[in-house]
Amino acid sequence: xxxxxxEFEMLAREGVTTxxxxxxDVVTQPLPMRxxxxxAAWRALKAAPLTAWFGLFVIAFYAxxxxxxxxxxxxxxxxxxxxxxxxxxxEFPFGTDQLGRDMLSRLIYxxxxxxxxxxxxxxxSFCIGGVLGLLASIIGGWTDQLLGRAVxxxxxxxxxxxxxxxxxxxxxxxxxxxxxxxVLDSTRVFRLxxxxxxxxxxxxxxxAARLQGEKLGWIMAREILPNxxxxxxxxxxxxxxxxxxxxxxxxxxxxxIQPPTADWGSMVRENATLIAYGDVTPxxxxxxxxxxxxxxxxxxxxxxxxxxxxxx
Amino acid sequence: xxxxxxxxxxxxxxxxIKGLRIDGRSEDRWHxxxxxxxxxxxxxxxxxxxxxxGAGKSTIGLAAMGYARPGCRISAGVVLFNGTxxxxxxxxxxxxxxGSRIAYVAQSAAASFNPAHKLLDQCVEAxxxxxxxxxxxxxxxxxxxxxRLRLPEPEQFGFRYPHQVSGGQLQRAMTAMAMSCRPDLxxxxxxxxxxxxxxxxEVLAAIKDIVRQFNTAAIYxxxxxxxxxxxxxxxxxxxxxxxxxxxxTRAMLSAPQKAYTKSLWAVRxxxxxxxxxxxxxxxxxxxxxxxxxxxxxxxxxxxxPRGRTVAVVGESGSGKSTLARVITGLxxxxxxxxxxxxxxxxxxxxxxxKSLLRRIQMIYQMPDTALNPRRRIRDILGRPLKNHLGxxxxxxxxxxxxxxxxxxxxxxxxxxxxxxxxxxxxxRICIARALAIDPELIICDEVTSALDQLVAEEILKLLLRLQxxxxxxxxxxxxxxxxxxxxxxxxxxxxxxxxxxxxxKSQVLAPPHHEYxxxxxxxxxxxxxxxxxxILKKRENASLSA
Numbered sequence: 001x002x003x004x005x006x007e008f009e010m011l012a013r014e015g016v017t018t019x020x021x022x023x024x025d026v027v028t029q030p031l032p033m034r035x036x037x038x039x040a041a042w043r044a045l046k047a048a049p050l051t052a053w054f055g056l057f058v059i060a061f062y063a064x065x066x067x068x069x070x071x072x073x074x075x076x077x078x079x080x081x082x083x084x085x086x087x088x089x090x091e092f093p094f095g096t097d098q099l100g101r102d103m104l105s106r107l108i109y110x111x112x113x114x115x116x117x118x119x120x121x122x123x124x125s126f127c128i129g130g131v132l133g134l135l136a137s138i139i140g141g142w143t144d145q146l147l148g149r150a151v152x153x154x155x156x157x158x159x160x161x162x163x164x165x166x167x168x169x170x171x172x173x174x175x176x177x178x179x180x181x182x183v184l185d186s187t188r189v190f191r192l193x194x195x196x197x198x199x200x201x202x203x204x205x206x207x208a209a210r211l212q213g214e215k216l217g218w219i220m221a222r223e224i225l226p227n228x229x230x231x232x233x234x235x236x237x238x239x240x241x242x243x244x245x246x247x248x249x250x251x252x253x254x255x256x257i258q259p260p261t262a263d264w265g266s267m268v269r270e271n272a273t274l275i276a277y278g279d280v281t282p283x284x285x286x287x288x289x290x291x292x293x294x295x296x297x298x299x300x301x302x303x304x305x306x307x308x309x310x311x312x
Numbered sequence: 313x314x315x316x317x318x319x320x321x322x323x324x325x326x327x328x329i330k331g332l333r334i335d336g337r338s339e340d341r342w343h344x345x346x347x348x349x350x351x352x353x354x355x356x357x358x359x360x361x362x363x364x365x366g367a368g369k370s371t372i373g374l375a376a377m378g379y380a381r382p383g384c385r386i387s388a389g390v391v392l393f394n395g396t397x398x399x400x401x402x403x404x405x406x407x408x409x410x411g412s413r414i415a416y417v418a419q420s421a422a423a424s425f426n427p428a429h430k431l432l433d434q435c436v437e438a439x440x441x442x443x444x445x446x447x448x449x450x451x452x453x454x455x456x457x458x459x460r461l462r463l464p465e466p467e468q469f470g471f472r473y474p475h476q477v478s479g480g481q482l483q484r485a486m487t488a489m490a491m492s493c494r495p496d497l498x499x500x501x502x503x504x505x506x507x508x509x510x511x512x513x514e515v516l517a518a519i520k521d522i523v524r525q526f527n528t529a530a531i532y533x534x535x536x537x538x539x540x541x542x543x544x545x546x547x548x549x550x551x552x553x554x555x556x557x558x559x560x561t562r563a564m565l566s567a568p569q570k571a572y573t574k575s576l577w578a579v580r581x582x583x584x585x586x587x588x589x590x591x592x593x594x595x596x597x598x599x600x601x602x603x604x605x606x607x608x609x610x611x612x613x614x615x616x617p618r619g620r621t622v623a624v625v626g627e628s629g630s631g632k633s634t635l636a637r638v639i640t641g642l643x644x645x646x647x648x649x650x651x652x653x654x655x656x657x658x659x660x661x662x663x664x665x666k667s668l669l670r671r672i673q674m675i676y677q678m679p680d681t682a683l684n685p686r687r688r689i690r691d692i693l694g695r696p697l698k699n700h701l702g703x704x705x706x707x708x709x710x711x712x713x714x715x716x717x718x719x720x721x722x723x724x725x726x727x728x729x730x731x732x733x734x735x736x737x738x739x740r741i742c743i744a745r746a747l748a749i750d751p752e753l754i755i756c757d758e759v760t761s762a763l764d765q766l767v768a769e770e771i772l773k774l775l776l777r778l779q780x781x782x783x784x785x786x787x788x789x790x791x792x793x794x795x796x797x798x799x800x801x802x803x804x805x806x807x808x809x810x811x812x813x814x815x816x817k818s819q820v821l822a823p824p825h826h827e828y829x830x831x832x833x834x835x836x837x838x839x840x841x842x843x844x845x846x847i848l849k850k851r852e853n854a855s856l857s858a
Contacts, residue, residue, distance in 0.1 A: 204682040208745070210661065211640055211697050213669040222695075226686035 052302035058295030066112040075102040078260035106262040118244040124182035129189025134220045137197035149186045167255045196228040199301035237300030241293045332389035346553040349485045356527040360544030363428035363479040364764035368553035373499045411438035418500040421482040425474040426631040432470025435489040457488040498530045508627040509835040538837035542844040546586040582798040584737035586817045589617025599648035619783040623800035631809040632789045660771035673746035679738035679756040683730040690726045715744045756788045793836045
């Protein structure tokens with residue numbers, strides 16, 4: 001789709017590219033409704049490559065696990081149901097862990113805890129970083145300088161070490177964990193949002209909105225945000241994986257999600273001794289993390305490809 | 313261009329295109345954009361290609377070189393250059409022709425030069441690369457060309473970088489680059505469209521001269537009939553990729569045959585009867601403005617009467633658009649006052665209340681960037697209605713439809729996105745958005761200069777009709793004098809940030825003129841093939857007698 005504007009305009013005049021509504025449609029439907037977005041989404045899905053389908057399937061599977069964990073899991077996440085390190089069997093499909101808890105149940109509950117926290121954290125970090133980034137790009141001047149330098153300071157300290165330090169100061173609880181990682185991660189979101197919004201802020205339609213007396217919030221939400229959404233959504237997918245890995249890393253180091261709550265990161269550490277005996281069980285939670293990361297990235301790749309293809 | 317010298321080696325045509333068909337790709341389908349064009353060009357002849365945007369002019373120009381842009385393909389036809397079909401030639405053979413036998417001058421010289429290399433090095437690149445001349449000779453030749461193209465200090469000119477010279481000079485440097493191998497054929501693709509009238513005339517004169525001196529054949533592509541009239545021996549009028557009419561320039565100008573050609577001729581004849589207004593709506597007094605320390609406006613005085621149009625005219629960089637920014641409050645002035653409807657206008661946008669913002673609206677030059685690509689027309693027009701007039705639900709829907717009808721569109725456009733509209737339709741939507749909240753003053757910043765002539769004329773007619781119906785005032789910023797004649801009641805001429813002349817249209821356009829107004833007026837090309845030669849002779853005589 002790289003013919004130039006002249007030719008495009010010509011095609012548009014001939015009605016080739018513009019979907020024209022027949023007059024009869026207009027009569028029967030005086031106020032035409034918007035074309036169904038469900039319909040459009042379905043058409044996009046049908047054209048999606050196999051990798052994207054795989055990614056979507058993985059995400060849907062994990063989401064189902066997380067939502068219906070109590071129904072699916074055979075045991076409660078902290079119930080001691082057998083002996084330590086029992087091998088795989090009909091009763092315990094993936095064996096038991098170092099305290100005799102069912103591995104499968106803990107994996108299922110782990111999906112709920114780990115993914116739930118990662119989603120919350122990523123959403124929060126996008127709210128913080130996105131809003132501040134938009135503000136910085138629209139207002140500019142001192143606001144931009146102040147926010148930009150504050151972010152520079154936060155980014156100057158390695159993220160994991162900073163998070164470890166803060167968690168050991170305020171104590172490791174789930175709200176603290178979410179808040180700290182969200183704030184640290186929002187610095188990246190801020191920089192991306194500010195950079196892409198800068199290109200949109202200078203366009204005439206933003207000025208036109210200002211001249212018509214639109215408020216800051218409206219300009220942010222309606223004029224700029226829709227135009228920078230594709231890179232932000234792509235970034236959301238990537239950030240989600242990073243947050244996921246950060247939480248798992250913190251749990252592995254003992255400062256993340258606290259026992260007895262099941263969490264994939266800490267499950268790897270707790271069962272690490274088994275690795276020495278050539279048992280793959282401790283690698284199962286690690287595999288869960290890897291599979292989700294791959295799935296999310298497939299979907300993100302597809303989305304990026306789709307949006308960049310449209311721009312050509 | 314009449315030639316006294318008989319044409320050398322006039323055995324066959326230099327370029328012979330037969331049954332050329334080109335497809336363009338959009339939405340994953342191929343559409344025919346050039347539909348069977350025949351074209352012959354003799355040695356030393358200049359052929360003008362005219363048409364509005366989308367007529368396929370540039371595509372044909374490039375196909376004459378055997379080249380199709382990415383996203384296009386040549387589906388049928390032969391292009392005989394010197395008797396051999398260059399469409400069938402190998403890539404290497406074509407490459408040998410390009411730059412040496414066939415050259416191309418693009419619309420935007422600024423985008424075509426490499427900013428990192430000196431002009432001279434870029435001008436000799438082709439002749440050295442094709443091993444036509446040794447470096448020394450090539451450089452001497454380039455300096456000679458600079459001199460013939462009347463570039464300042466031809467010896468030194470080549471040692472500058474592209475950003476160090478003006479747009480008009482760069483366009484001439486590109487012509488020198490094309491000429492460096494003495495090609496048989498040059499394709500000029502709108503070489504003066506991006507320049508303002510006073511610069512355009514210099515470039516036109518230089519191109520015309522040098523093409524004549526070397527007896528080069530040329531295809532001159534333009535949407536501006538008056539420009540083509542100066543350059544071409546023969547004119548082809550194109551529309552939607554098809555030939556409308558073909559004739560020698562003089563014959564075509566004096567007696568166009570087809571209705572479409574006649575309508576192209578008629579565009580420049582739009583005239584508005586001048587009216588005077590007593591009630592002053594906007595009164596700009598002694599305004600100075602600056603960007604940082606750079607002062608761009610000096611002591612500007614402009615009065616806009618209610619229900620009338622004041623045109624602000626000047627070349628690029630004269631401060632026209634800055635004046636618009638000052639009036640809208642985006643750039644508070646350093647000195648001076650602005651009164652609106654008798655009351656002082658707060659200098660800053662944020663100090664103006666909503667009802668004041670409603671009364672002053674703006675329409676932009678580029679409709680592509682003036683509409684949010686992610687919002688539907690319904691939302692674009694509906695939002696100001698809600699924000700300022702508090703309309704919602706059925707009342708807003710009704711008013712939106714009224715607005716669409718006012719700009720001669722209909723309800724089918726409600727749910728479209730801006731990129732599903734043509735340039736002219738987009739500009740209409742911009743006008744409707746400004747009109748939505750009953751403004752009293754609309755600032756129009758070059759609103760027709762991004763549109764081709766026929767569409768521009770329709771927009772101007774629309775603006776005139778709306779003014780009559782709604783009694784709205786326009787402050788119309790432009791560099792195009794034909795537009796001024798079509799729409800203005802009063803004219804303000806700006807030059808280097810100062811108002812050099814102002815008054816009623818008839819008064820400003822009638823002699824005696826200020827020196828700069830004279831230059832502007834005399835630089836607008838006329839539909840007369842002898843106009844360019846005449847004006848150059850006149851200026852030469854004037855400078856000799858001075």
